[in-house]
Amino acid sequence: MTSALELRGVTRVFGAGDRAVTALDHVDLSIPRGSCTAVMGPSGSGKSTLLHCAAGLDRVTGGDVEIGGVPLTGLSERRLTQLRRSRVGFVFQAFNLVPALTAAQNVALPMRLAGRRPAPGEVSAMLGEVGLADRAEHRPSELSGGQQQRVAIARALVSRPAVLFADEPTGALDAASGREVLRLLRAAVDRHGQTVVMVTHDPFAAAHADRVVFLRDGRVVSTSEGPLAAQEIAVRTAALEDRAGVLR
Ligand code: ADP
Numbered sequence: 001m002t003s004a005l006e007l008r009g010v011t012r013v014f015g016a017g018d019r020a021v022t023a024l025d026h027v028d029l030s031i032p033r034g035s036c037t038a039v040m041g042p043s044g045s046g047k048s049t050l051l052h053c054a055a056g057l058d059r060v061t062g063g064d065v066e067i068g069g070v071p072l073t074g075l076s077e078r079r080l081t082q083l084r085r086s087r088v089g090f091v092f093q094a095f096n097l098v099p100a101l102t103a104a105q106n107v108a109l110p111m112r113l114a115g116r117r118p119a120p121g122e123v124s125a126m127l128g129e130v131g132l133a134d135r136a137e138h139r140p141s142e143l144s145g146g147q148q149q150r151v152a153i154a155r156a157l158v159s160r161p162a163v164l165f166a167d168e169p170t171g172a173l174d175a176a177s178g179r180e181v182l183r184l185l186r187a188a189v190d191r192h193g194q195t196v197v198m199v200t201h202d203p204f205a206a207a208h209a210d211r212v213v214f215l216r217d218g219r220v221v222s223t224s225e226g227p228l229a230a231q232e233i234a235v236r237t238a239a240l241e242d243r244a245g246v247l248r
């Protein structure tokens with residue numbers, strides 16, 4: 001069976017000459033279908049770049065990304081956009097909703113951009129799934145941070161993408177809203193068989209994942225075989241950030 005996502009030797013260099021930054025340095029990663037993977041690492045270790053490259057939001061400098069067996073390298077912009085719209089969802093730390101649109105309109109937006117009219121009830125069912133059936137006509141400014149992130153999750157999930165990427169989805173939220181967001185991501189995996197790849201700084205959030213990938217300086221340092229307890233994750237992240245070696 002092909003995996004949901006494959007990265008082979010993925011390298012991403014920003015800038016050129018003596019200002020070149022290697023954000024990803026030959027990353028190999030194989031993400032099984034129907035799994036939840038947490039990506040952790042110090043600030044600047046390449047987590048966001050990894051997600052953007054894996055989701056086809058950014059082009060790699062070297063190596064290959066495959067989503068559901070389809071290589072992204074060599075796809076035209078148009079084909080890449082089509083693939084992204086049909087197979088990939090993305091949730092950002094800062095929600096990235098369109099302020100002038102209602103919750104329902106925000107959720108319907110990706111379908112409309114794809115030239116599809118949502119079926120009657122499709123958008124409200126999705127808002128119901130994230131517990132916001134009664135907020136459909138509200139604009140983002142009228143919603144709490146947690147509610148805005150749930151709208152963003154509904155928007156990312158409405159097309160039932162095979163892979164959902166989330167970049168620090170709980171980073172801007174209070175603990176209770178964060179737990180609700182994690183519950184929704186977990187449900188996408190457990191109930192709908194979707195694949196979730198989530199960047200987080202929070203060991204408790206990463207403990208919800210089936211496995212944890214640790215990055216440093218654009219490289220995969222280790223990948224756990226299975227889920228890890230929050231304490232173990234905290235220890236491993238502390239070791240990654242221990243540049244001065246004070247903990248060793
Ligand atoms: P993380 O999400 O783990 O904090 P990033 O993926 O955002 O890390 O960044 C990895 C490295 O790449 C950093 O050194 C960052 O400064 C650099 N970088 C990221 N995006 C760009 C960009 N658009 N232009 C130049 N450098 C970038």
Ligand code: MG
Nearest residue numbers: 047048049167
């Ligand atoms: Mg980041």
